[in-house]
Amino acid sequence: MLQVVEELDNYRVDFERIKRDSTDGRPQWIDQIRTAAFGRFVERGFPATRLEDWKYTNVAPIARTPFRRAGQTWGTLPVEPFEAFTLEGVACAQLVFVNGHYTPELSSLAALPEGVTASSLATVLACNPASVEPHLAQYASYHDQAFVALNTAFMEDGAFVSIPEGTIVEAPIHLLFISSVPFDLAPVSYPRNLIVVGSHSQVRIVESYVGLKHDVYFTDAVTEIVGGENATIDYYKVQQESEEAFHVATVQAQLGRSSTFSSHAIDLGGALVRNNLDVALEGEGAECTLNGLYMVTGRQHVDNHTRIDHIQPHCRSRQLYKGILDGKSRGVFNGKIVVRKAAQKTDAKQANKNLLLSEDAVIDSKPQLEIFNNDVKCTHGTTIGQHNQEAMFYLRSRGLDLATARSLLTYAFASELLSRIKVEPVRTQLEALLLTRLCDGAAPEETP
Structure with missing residues (x-):
């Protein structure tokens, strides 16, 4: 770990400020989680390259930049540059967050079926915290992930989406996170999203992260997704951050019996990007499909770490990630499939394919299998090359x-x-x- 005390000073100051600024009506369990998470972050510090999971990604540029927590009073937002990122032509619910804070004047909650909740997490914590307490911070572990710990310590706002049992949501729900730098300070935002999908329900979630071309900022995001029995979740994450921005995101999905989860991750922006996507197939017969595309150039660095945990029998997973690298960019792919002892009849396939458009582009690809059951069908592989002559x-x-x-x-x-x-x-x-x-x-x- 990085043990330079000065690198954590800004975070200590911001943490004391957020504790002081929080309202008296905040539930006690939130304070307890935040305090425990910040203590864990201070204990661990930022991850170093000597750790196997961070071997190819150096976060020193994040650690040494004096980021400050982005509050709700960071000036007005020029809306026009971001209009292209909305879902035009679709009558769907759209929640817009600026620097991690819900912005109702840019949002629309139309086209939601009865009983469906799509709201600001801050509002829910203030008005109905019991609705999120069973799930919030219960899946994405802050004990062994420094950036999850940092996000959990500062979690204030984000999206809360709840789909009741037996509900089909036809139109997608769009969560749009905009980063704006109105002053000469480097802001950090901590979007925290919780998506709970009831049994026999269906939903499509689009989660977008965007910024202006040359802004310097840091986004530390965590999304927890819970799928009930026979739920169908189609999840899209589109990352188009500023070319000077830092983006670290963790998605943790927990799937019940016979549920289906499809993830589509697109990475186009960011100077340094790290994505952690973990899926736990906790119910028998659950399925997941992970699709990913990263297209980088210049000196961009994009690191995709995925983990599919086959816990129960008769589960199926498919994964295909593709990278297009130009200039002096660098890509990292680490995909792990874990098959537990009880997970017989597992069917899992994983592939990572990379196209190098320049002699200076670099890709580090590491597909992994950990199998503790001999009644399985698992394959994995990677390819790296240039255009077919x-x-x-x-x-x-x-x-x-x-x-x-x-x-x-x-x-x-x-x-x-x-x-x-x-x-x-x-x-x-x-x-x-x-x-x-x-x-x-x-x-x-x-x-x-």
């Missing part, structure tokens, strides 16, 4: 220049995952953004 020759022979041929093959590589996105506005926006990036990055080259 035969395909390139074919396209060139049909009259395409080198840059266009490269862009077309890159788009084809990514389109397999983009085509799996069922929310049309999200898919359309990402396809357009991908095409724009490919066109902007396509520089004329001579034929070798």
